[in-house]
Amino acid sequence: MIKFAAIGMTHYHIYNQVEMLLAAGAELIAYHGEGEEGENFVKRFPQAEFRSIEAILDDKQIQMVVSAVIPNERAALGIRVMQAGKDYSCAKPAFTSLESLAEARQVQTQTKRIFAVHFGEHYGSPSTVKAAELVQAGAIGQVIQTTGFGPHRLFGHAPRPDWFFDKQYFGGIINDLASHQIEQFLYFTNSTEAEIVYSHTANRHHPQFSNFEDFGELVIRSAKASGYIRVDWLNPKGLATWGDVRLFLLGTEGSIEIRKNIDIAGKAGANHLFLVNQEKTEYIPCDNYPLSYGKSLIADVLNHGETAMSQAHCFLACELALIAQKT
């Protein structure tokens, strides 16, 4: 089984990654994180030993590093990790510029190490993974359109550091939040190329933050399909969760709707999937649907494989998010 370390926990998305790897059997042996974020981390994972970044990178027994440093530092760290002969997984967004993406692509090709981006709204979402299984089995024919809503709560859910309100640190709302759904568009429509045909960002309701966006939308197209993606920081307090994240898959023979976090004023819990096709309308609760991404990622570390996610797919999703943000 692999040993791994965590570097940088400025965003709580470090916890998803660590817990996923632990659940899949990996061993967390070291961490690097300063101040309160380091203290909180080691309180939760006392088995991890504090070390300098250099000491972690020099330790030959550490095969993988996971990270949630500030987004605009994630690519550079990943490049160092790969150059140290280790595999890397970071929270999204992994990149804040096309230049850093190009460099990471180049180093990944040279070193043949893994540069993974943790798209938790897909691979950490049982209803989304179940939808993938249904689509692959032909339950709704060919997927010709996806629509994704990614509303997020700004306050009250997680502490927000200063960098959170200045888009130079995370690349803007589309780059930050919509990369999830761009990845899902590529995945569900089985597209290896795509184009951003429309995008738009705005700050509609937070004039106090001058370098911030609270709304973003885009249309993405491939030869086979199109996708509309909408993200925002407007989730109201009256919702019982941080965001009513939805994904709608329109197929030639049916459709799937996923209500990832909540079924508003409806069924209890999370991970709701609704299937309609030529035969039936069916509700499929997915709370207990097993996730395999963590195990696949560990297998890829061990075998230099690409079973969890192909490197081309991962970089393409990030690239399209950067392009959508720019245009």
Added chain:
Amino acid sequence: MIKFAAIGMTHYHIYNQVEMLLAAGAELIAYHGEGEEGENFVKRFPQAEFRSIEAILDDKQIQMVVSAVIPNERAALGIRVMQAGKDYSCAKPAFTSLESLAEARQVQTQTKRIFAVHFGEHYGSPSTVKAAELVQAGAIGQVIQTTGFGPHRLFGHAPRPDWFFDKQYFGGIINDLASHQIEQFLYFTNSTEAEIVYSHTANRHHPQFSNFEDFGELVIRSAKASGYIRVDWLNPKGLATWGDVRLFLLGTEGSIEIRKNIDIAGKAGANHLFLVNQEKTEYIPCDNYPLSYGKSLIADVLNHGETAMSQAHCFLACELALIAQKT
């Protein structure tokens, strides 16, 4: 109370209009319709007397004509009706070219008669009318985005004449189906100007119809808001209704979702409204919410008013649908 006549019932949308006016107290006295469509009509409304179009237009006691002739004949008929000194209401789409729209606008300005388009997915939908009341009362702040899905069943729901599969007769899928949602975008975002910033149509699953589209989408923008609209003819047989029509309103202080026809694998019946704002998450059943459009339209006929819908709003929605279809 007003007297009215029906001319042309090639689409069953004639029935919505007639029944709405009857329910609001108007008197149906004549019709013109040939063959089976005329026979079916008079079977349902035996009080209506068959007459020629000329005889209807010459009858001074008839104040209004409703129509569902073939779409590419609706504008010309409306122009004749207005020039005969009567008000007009037709099914959507009212126009299949910008030229016919320009002519209708001109004649409407000259004659000061009503040229109404029956946007039943708004004014005939109790949940949509309830949403309008909530938005006007400030329940979700300023509406900054609308998303609308208009899936439709192609076969098995209504008989489809030959013209139905040749877009020269109805102007294409966006012009035909998305005009509803363009109207709702303008209405809910309180926009008097808007631009089509993206649109796309395709025939993804019906190669047997060479001059037909089964998918259309567009993005519309005003200074205050944006809207994404998706329509299709792919509604699968396993759904208990002709289409799972949805409208999502994203506001600065909350959101509303309307499930107009069905709550898939959920609550019984139709007309479901879900409100989430800073205070609460609430389900509002709207089956019994009263509709006032018919009464307003009759009042407008009597008073030369614009309370049901302003003429500018009506023509703008139609114009934007034509533009979206063209681009």
